[in-house]
Amino acid sequence: MIKSWMVIGGVAFVVALAANIIAPSDIKWFNRLQRPRWLVIEKAIPVIWTVIFICAAWSAVIVWEKEPGIQETWLRMGLYLLLEIVTISYTPVMCKLRSLKVGTIIGGTGAILSVLLALSVLQVSQPAALLLLPYILWSPIGTYTTWAMMHLNAADV
Template identity: 70%
Template sequence: MIKSWMVIGGVAFLVALASNWITPSDRQWFRRLQRPRWLIFEPAIPLIWTVIFICGAWSAYMIWEQNPRTSITWLMMGLYLLLEIFTIAYTPVMFRLRSLTVGTIIGATGFMICLLVTFAVLSVSVWAALLLVPYLLWSPIGTYTTWNMIHLNPQDA
């Protein structure tokens, strides 16, 4: 029998594959952008997001296991999926449109969705809500960084 954590992890992995929908010219565009001097942690960003995605999937698993197959739980799973879609969309959409403003908007929207998910799951599981805290802490940093890059690269706003 397929376990719920396998399905949740599999869906998260499949959605994450969409982040690879970028071309070499998209990567080149992003590499040439100026960055804030204080952005010394850029090499760690993939690892940070990996931890955040694992925490999010674990949170979703905990919510599913509390009340599997109920309409409220399915709604919460939809919110988790929406959060992951917005989070994953940041890179390919910003790169494809070559717009830091779009990246900032997607980042801020992801933060708002995560707040919504956190408050929605809080009544079901405090631990599941706490697993979303890394997203809530990191997402504003990423969004602020992208917003700051607009000022350094006004031609790519």
Template identity: 75%
Template sequence: MIKSWMVIGGVAFVVAAAAGLIPPSDRKWFQRLRRPRWLTFEAAIPIIWTVIFICGAWSAYIVWEREPGSTNTWLLMGLYLLLEVVTIAYTGVMSRLRSLKVGTIIGGTGLIISIILTIAVFRISGWATLLLVPYLLWSPIGTYTTWQMMHLNPQDA
């Protein structure tokens, strides 16, 4: 029998793998952009997001196990999925459209979704809520960084 953690982890992995589908020309556009001087930790960002996605999947697992298959749980799983899709869409959509403004909007949208999800999960499980805190802390940093990059790269805003 397939366990719920396998399904949740598998879906999270498949969605995250979509981030690797960015064409080389879009990657080059993003790489050539100027960054804020204080952005000294850029090499750690993939590791940070990996930890955040693991925490999110673990949070979803806890929620699923509390009320497996209920309508409310399915709605929350949809919200977890939406959050991951929006987060993964950030680089791909921003790079495809070559617009840091779009990236800032997507980043802000992810933060709003994560706040809604965290509030909804709070009444179900404290642990599941705590596992969403890394997203709540990191998402504004990424969004602010993109906003700063808009000012450093006005031609790509």
């Protein structure tokens, strides 16, 4: 029998693979951008996001296990999926369009969606909502960083 954590983890993993669809020229564009001086943990960002996605997937499993198969749970699973798609789209879309403004908008959208999801999930499970806290706390930091980069790279807005 396939467990819910396998399905949720599998879907999250497949969606996350889309982040790798970036042309080398787009990566070069992003790498040449100026960063704020205070951004000293850039190399840790992939690890941070991995932890955040694991927490979000774990949260989704808890929600599914509490009320499996009902309409409200399916809607919440859709919101989890939407949040991951928005988050994963940040790098490839921003780099393809070469627009830090677009990246800031995507980041802000993810931040808002994460709060809405947590409020919805809180009705089902407090631990599941708490597992979304890393996203809620980190997403505005990433969005602010992109916004700050926008001002350092005026030609790449």
